[in-house]
Amino acid sequence: MSNPLQTVAEVASLIQEGKSLALAGDEAVLRQVPRGNWIGGTIPYFIGAAGGVCSREAIHVTLLEQDVQSVQIARYDARSIDRVYVDGAAAGYSLMIIPAESPSHLRFALGAPGFDRFAHRPLVGWIAGVHLGELGKAAARVFDGRTGEAMSDGAVVMHVRLAAGKAAELAILNIFEMGDGPGIEFERDGFEAREARVGGNRVNLAKWLDDHQVDTRLPLVADYLGTRVNVSFQSVDAAAGVVRFYAPVFVGVSYRHARPVADYVTAFMQQVPADIGRVAFSCNCILNYLYSELEGKRTGGFTGPVTFGEIAYQLVNQTLAYLMIRDV
Amino acid sequence: MTLPQPSHPIWSDLVTGRRDIPLEFLAAKMLIVRLRMVMHGDARPATELRCAMELYRLYAENAGLPSARRDLEKLGTER
Numbered sequence: 198m199s200n201p202l203q204t205v206a207e208v209a210s211l212i213q214e215g216k217s218l219a220l221a222g223d224e225a226v227l228r229q230v231p232r233g234n235w236i237g238g239t240i241p242y243f244i245g246a247a248g249g250v251c252s253r254e255a256i257h258v259t260l261l262e263q264d265v266q267s268v269q270i271a272r273y274d275a276r277s278i279d280r281v282y283v284d285g286a287a288a289g290y291s292l293m294i295i296p297a298e299s300p301s302h303l304r305f306a307l308g309a310p311g312f313d314r315f316a317h318r319p320l321v322g323w324i325a326g327v328h329l330g331e332l333g334k335a336a337a338r339v340f341d342g343r344t345g346e347a348m349s350d351g352a353v354v355m356h357v358r359l360a361a362g363k364a365a366e367l368a369i370l371n372i373f374e375m376g377d378g379p380g381i382e383f384e385r386d387g388f389e390a391r392e393a394r395v396g397g398n399r400v401n402l403a404k405w406l407d408d409h410q411v412d413t414r415l416p417l418v419a420d421y422l423g424t425r426v427n428v429s430f431q432s433v434d435a436a437a438g439v440v441r442f443y444a445p446v447f448v449g450v451s452y453r454h455a456r457p458v459a460d461y462v463t464a465f466m467q468q469v470p471a472d473i474g475r476v477a478f479s480c481n482c483i484l485n486y487l488y489s490e491l492e493g494k495r496t497g498g499f500t501g502p503v504t505f506g507e508i509a510y511q512l513v514n515q516t517l518a519y520l521m522i523r524d525v
Numbered sequence: 526m527t528l529p530q531p532s533h534p535i536w537s538d539l540v541t542g543r544r545d546i547p548l549e550f551l552a553a554k555m556l557i558v559r560l561r562m563v564m565h566g567d568a569r570p571a572t573e574l575r576c577a578m579e580l581y582r583l584y585a586e587n588a589g590l591p592s593a594r595r596d597l598e599k600l601g602t603e604r
Contacts, residue, residue: 310559316552317583366590367551422554423547449562510555525589 201500202245202255205229211258212342217268219292219355219478220340221502222256223328227340228347230256235342236270236353238294238325242486242503249491249503251328257502259292259478261355264363264522272341273352275300279308285318286358290365290520292478293322296337297505299350306512307386307445316510319367321520322354323480324506329487337505364525365477369509370499370517371425372464375418375453383446388431390440407435414488416515417442417452428452429484429514443484443506444514461489462496465517469497479519480504527601528588529581535603536577540564546599549592556583 203211205226211218212233220227220237227237243250243257261268266289273281278301285291295302302324309315325337336349359365379396393402406413413430420426431441446452458464480501485491491503499517509518529535538544540560548554560576584600587593 310555310562315559316556317586319552364587364590366592369551421558422545424551424554447562449565450558510552523591 200246201258202243202250202252203258204254205256208256208258211260217261217265217355218342219259219261219294220256220342223253224335224338224347226254226256230340230342232345233342234268234270235340236292236294236355237340237342238296238323238353238502239338240326240502240504241328242483244481244491244496244500244503246500248493248495249486251492253328257500259501261292261357261477263475264360264477265357266360267358269356270341270343271354271356273301273354274350275304278305278352279312281352281354282312282314282316282318282320284356285320286356287318288364289356289358290319290321290367291354291356293320293352293354293508294325294339295322295352296325296339296349297327298337301350301352302506303388305352306388306506309511319365319520320508320510321367321478321518322508323502323504323518324508324512326483326505329483359522362524364523366521366523367509368470368519368521369424369507369513370465370468370519371427371515372458372461372468373416373418373425373427373455373515375420375425376456378454380451380453381417382451383448386445386447388442388445390442390446391438401438402440403433403435403438406433406440411454412457414484415455415457417446418455419450419452426513427455427515429482444512458489461485461491462494465496474521474523477520477522479517480507481517482507482515484515485517528585528597529600529603531578531581535600536581537573540576540580541573544603546603548596550584550587550590550596551592552587553580553583553593553596556580
């Protein structure tokens, strides 16, 4: 499929042919998609073949066909989501979508690293969202295409078994690097923080960010043994002394505020590895789309939904997550 | 490429942070960070052994992946 952005009629035709699809689109357009072997999540922002685009009509289609032996759809709620790694196909990967701000999102974000068999099988995916003009008014949803059901809580997953001789490899592409500022450590896991240790001193983080005029469009960055993992700022309320994040911060992890990036696309293209192979799925963050003004800009050969959080084994932020199919 | 035995000290050393080796396999990096958090809260030998075995199993199950294979080439030379 040369253009991953399709119309409802084109998607319906693929479903009639019995294809397995992972879809992204505005809620109204996903509600028009006929029942079939698909999962979906709401978002009207995409990186298409021609670059970043906001569309209420287009559907981003990930066709699960090449190198695929079988696809099984599963649904989880906030209680059962801890089985997602256990249920993954032995020789394959799982693609998951969760609605933003839902109990399942919170449980996965905070708990995934502690779930049974965490990271033993590739889990890629994204957090569904809404048009930025509807924040706080509309709810993100995920769809189970078998029934056409739309849900504001729960996770929809495609457990994909690959053909013999193929394996899935997950990677992230993060242009942000740790800046030269002090290390920031937290006292408890969570999406919000009041106190933190900044350079070893216990401070109110919101006040410290405000006093130092920190640019909160840039994320906090942690070093996961050479891989940089971001946590993005959602809001800083200096009066109330509360900082909120789009992904949880964890105790025992040291973060630093990111160094500014002059040009996202240039920095991005410099980091794309040479031996990338076939990319079966990728998604990029709404904050990269917004702050780096990706509308109309291409990010190499990567296309996919623009998301309220990326899943690469666990929840990450302001990052491109992608899944490659390798010969083994 | 050889997968070090489950009893090899490299697995314990990685999950405790006694040894830091540049790794490529993203799953291993994320799991090690998680296991170090576990060890931070509970440093008993039984916990260390359980964490070391979990990391060993991750590599055993994914030894065919290019990034895991490159890591194992490095780990195989460690004492």
